Amino acid sequence: MPDLLAARAQMGTSLAFHIIFSALGVGLPLLLCIAEGLALFRNDKTWMMLARRWARAAAILFAIGAVSGTILSFELGLLWPTYIKFAGAVVGLPFALEGFAFFLEAIFLGLYLYGWDRLSPRAHWLCSFPIWISGLASAWFIVSANSWMNTPAGFVIKNGKVVDINPIQAMLNPSTPYETIHMILACYVATGFGVAAVYAFGMLRGKRDDYYRKGLMLAMAMGVIAIPLQIISGDANARFLVDAQPAKLAAMEGVFKTEQGAPLEIGGLADPSTGKVIYALEIPRGLSILATFNPNSTIKGLDAFAPADRPNPLPVHTSFDGMVVSGFFALFIALLFWFLYFLKKRTVPTNRLLLLGIVLSGPLSFLAIELGWMVTEFGRQPWVIYGYLRTKDAVTTAPWLNISFLIFTLIYVLLAVALTRLLLGVARSPLPKVEMPGTSQQPEKAGV
Amino acid sequence: MSVALIALSILWFGLIAYAVLGGADFGAGIWNLFAVGPQAKRQTQLINKALGPVWEANHVWLIFLIVGLFSVFPSAFAILSIALFIPLTIALIGIVMRGSAFIFRTYAIDTTAPTTTWWSRVFSTASLATPFFLGAAAAAVASGKIDITNGNVQADPGTAWTTPFALTIGAMAISLCASLAAVYLSVEAHNDHDETLAEMYRLRALIAGAITAVLGALGLLLSQSEAPILWQGLLTRALPVVIATMLIGLATAAALFYRRYSLARILIILETAFLLGSWGLSQYPYIIPPHVTIENAANDPNVIVILLISIGIGMVLILPALYYLFSVFKLPTPAPGVEKKEEHTASEVSQEKSS
Ligand code: HDD
Ligand code: HEM
Ligand code: HEM
Numbered sequence: 001m002p003d004l005l006a007a008r009a010q011m012g013t014s015l016a017f018h019i020i021f022s023a024l025g026v027g028l029p030l031l032l033c034i035a036e037g038l039a040l041f042r043n044d045k046t047w048m049m050l051a052r053r054w055a056r057a058a059a060i061l062f063a064i065g066a067v068s069g070t071i072l073s074f075e076l077g078l079l080w081p082t083y084i085k086f087a088g089a090v091v092g093l094p095f096a097l098e099g100f101a102f103f104l105e106a107i108f109l110g111l112y113l114y115g116w117d118r119l120s121p122r123a124h125w126l127c128s129f130p131i132w133i134s135g136l137a138s139a140w141f142i143v144s145a146n147s148w149m150n151t152p153a154g155f156v157i158k159n160g161k162v163v164d165i166n167p168i169q170a171m172l173n174p175s176t177p178y179e180t181i182h183m184i185l186a187c188y189v190a191t192g193f194g195v196a197a198v199y200a201f202g203m204l205r206g207k208r209d210d211y212y213r214k215g216l217m218l219a220m221a222m223g224v225i226a227i228p229l230q231i232i233s234g235d236a237n238a239r240f241l242v243d244a245q246p247a248k249l250a251a252m253e254g255v256f257k258t259e260q261g262a263p264l265e266i267g268g269l270a271d272p273s274t275g276k277v278i279y280a281l282e283i284p285r286g287l288s289i290l291a292t293f294n295p296n297s298t299i300k301g302l303d304a305f306a307p308a309d310r311p312n313p314l315p316v317h318t319s320f321d322g323m324v325v326s327g328f329f330a331l332f333i334a335l336l337f338w339f340l341y342f343l344k345k346r347t348v349p350t351n352r353l354l355l356l357g358i359v360l361s362g363p364l365s366f367l368a369i370e371l372g373w374m375v376t377e378f379g380r381q382p383w384v385i386y387g388y389l390r391t392k393d394a395v396t397t398a399p400w401l402n403i404s405f406l407i408f409t410l411i412y413v414l415l416a417v418a419l420t421r422l423l424l425g426v427a428r429s430p431l432p433k434v435e436m437p438g439t440s441q442q443p444e445k446a447g448v
Numbered sequence: 449m450s451v452a453l454i455a456l457s458i459l460w461f462g463l464i465a466y467a468v469l470g471g472a473d474f475g476a477g478i479w480n481l482f483a484v485g486p487q488a489k490r491q492t493q494l495i496n497k498a499l500g501p502v503w504e505a506n507h508v509w510l511i512f513l514i515v516g517l518f519s520v521f522p523s524a525f526a527i528l529s530i531a532l533f534i535p536l537t538i539a540l541i542g543i544v545m546r547g548s549a550f551i552f553r554t555y556a557i558d559t560t561a562p563t564t565t566w567w568s569r570v571f572s573t574a575s576l577a578t579p580f581f582l583g584a585a586a587a588a589v590a591s592g593k594i595d596i597t598n599g600n601v602q603a604d605p606g607t608a609w610t611t612p613f614a615l616t617i618g619a620m621a622i623s624l625c626a627s628l629a630a631v632y633l634s635v636e637a638h639n640d641h642d643e644t645l646a647e648m649y650r651l652r653a654l655i656a657g658a659i660t661a662v663l664g665a666l667g668l669l670l671s672q673s674e675a676p677i678l679w680q681g682l683l684t685r686a687l688p689v690v691i692a693t694m695l696i697g698l699a700t701a702a703a704l705f706y707r708r709y710s711l712a713r714i715l716i717i718l719e720t721a722f723l724l725g726s727w728g729l730s731q732y733p734y735i736i737p738p739h740v741t742i743e744n745a746a747n748d749p750n751v752i753v754i755l756l757i758s759i760g761i762g763m764v765l766i767l768p769a770l771y772y773l774f775s776v777f778k779l780p781t782p783a784p785g786v787e788k789k790e791e792h793t794a795s796e797v798s799q800e801k802s803s
Contacts, residue, residue, distance in 0.1 A: 067547040074540045077529030085526040092519025099515045100762035106504040107769045114501035123785025165748045398533035398603035425557040
């Protein structure tokens, strides 16, 4: 494998791995905080059991999130030294602030996960607030750094040198509001549907007690609040791209030729060799309407860019459609769930098909995150810093990149297998006995 | 003092924090290797208890260092990433395997399963390898052997980080981590009233400390020919710090000898701080001798000022929180929100409170 390809593959694999834990790292602490709060204020054992169980899973997931995030911090330098020399100078600030958010998160996580027996119930519950707040902040900071790669700002190039750096302006670049909001919502969507899927699966296997119902309800509540906002914000993202990154939009929508009154291509394969989207459902003028509210507006196609500046539309278009489909599926499931819930006078619906739909919506929401990132990252190619630094010029000169890619891939496979086994073990282990309000002893045998 | 120098001093403080906190966590992993025989289970439990609540927070110092380095000295970070690609990649693998193996073995449902034993070994091996490669990489920087002729860097296949000097410093990093951990573990065992373990770690701390001292002396001797800039600095500007390091090392040994565990813990932290301080001071004003200096690698001063301000704000939030974390789990001082009572009465007491 050529070095550039190996580096891109390693970076992409590492990010795709990390994002799963990041999303949970942002979403789960909020669920924990709500569940423990409900347990304390309603003096309710079931909520406390849920909080306990989620905390145990969170301890494992967060550790893997931390190590996989560390890989990324090193890789920014090890694989892309030229990139980090540029980005570090201009947009180091959000990375540094993210570091502080991690600090707070890790400190209170230690207190929260290991403090059940040491802290008073109220102090323990209070420790969950800094966790979810700093999780949210860290997501905002890191995504603002990524936004900067898409719409670089806050510096001037003079005689080949980066000058007049304004880190605040770089952090608040034009993409930041769109990308950060969309990503933070995505964390709640994925955590909500992901956790709901676990309980829906349990209910499909005949478990119908209060524990499962409450777990499912809280997770679906998070899902139903986040998913409509997610779709609205995604729509705003796409419209923003019309001017900010027209090449990405063209790749996303499979627009090969600049056209007035461009049609919307739904599904299909955007084949760059023929310049056609095959097997797609075509809605005449659809794209012009969606993107600008004007059926006759002109949408730039890939042909408006030099061949060397075009992203490959095939993965971008397909990923985009996958994300949108997953989003609408999750919306449909969430609305159906709550509709049936209120229809049946506030009882959790146990319709098998609906439960099956929920089980499906969990993985699909995570898939939507992965696909959304493929849109962003593949759609930015061939640039790593849009308009300023090409990916091929950013890669390291160090040798053996494909060996490094191979080793890290093996590590990810190993971690994924071990993690899955461990989480299944946690799920199968008997529920902790909880004495309200939740200061009973941890099961000793696990050595916590 | 230039802003870049202030920023570098803060980064050096971060390095010291990572060494005394994160380094000790690696050290605990190394001692896990020796947790065999009749005491094995208690040792493992002690190590798990010591690491559990704090290792993730300790680890973030490394992230702080990386991010700080590439924000303040972007070009130096790029050069180091290329030149030290191999040792840093190996250290990274070690860091990853240490963290995940610790979790996999601590949270295993069946603590006697073969996979759990296997993860426990991975935990130890990774804890041993990581400080070695980080130490060797640091020595490669200090030796001035990183080749930057006319701004062109190559990945170093081993000429800089496998010299006798680098290998010695790598080994010394291992023994330093091990002595830090042994001292902390003896304090924890002593606080748990487990005097057998406290004695065991006291002895190990003394041995590891002696090894560190020997390797340190060897490193110093080797630096004369292999790291001339460092040697020069050590004998001139940094000489008082070097002497202080040695004296504090002796004092640590004495404190351990007389079983003053808590005092030994403070002293070994000081010793590590002075040791790293003497390195920094002696290679001033270079970041990567003999070409990259603080001045020519520093980012735009305005950017550094903004970074310094945000670091200041961040520290105001972090340091009290860190203190709280350690006071809940590590220090005898009573912290607010902590319930001081027997495990069994826990629920009763809190029931009263909430009703
Ligand atoms: C739960 C996950 C999820 C769901 C349901 C959606 N998205 Fe999304 N999308 C993401 C998760 C995501 C993401 C992974 O979080 C991305 C990657 C980068 C980013 O900021 O968010 C993203 C990126 C992203 C981008 C590229 C932004 C850029 O590169 O600047 C666009 C245009 C959209 N999305 C549009 C949509 C639309 C129109 C949706 C309607 C259904 C939608 N997304 C649902
Ligand atoms: C966590 C979610 C993310 C995922 C799944 C993701 C995915 C990917 C993928 C697939 C690539 C390879 C693209 C290619 O070369 O064709 C890539 C490259 C890259 N990403 Fe991301 N990305 C994510 C977030 C980020 C963030 C937040 C940053 C920076 C702050 C970032 C920085 C980079 C860099 C520097 C590269 C390498 C250069 C390039 O290929 O353009 N990524 N990412
Ligand atoms: C959209 C993309 C990303 C999001 C939302 C995100 C979010 C998070 C969160 C919430 C954590 C806390 C640990 C956990 O809860 O699992 C975390 C860990 C981490 N992330 Fe990411 N991250 C993203 C991408 C990146 C990238 C590109 C980098 C590399 C620069 C990175 C570096 C780290 C590091 C170093 C940690 C470990 C912190 C620790 O030691 O506790 N992340 N990330």
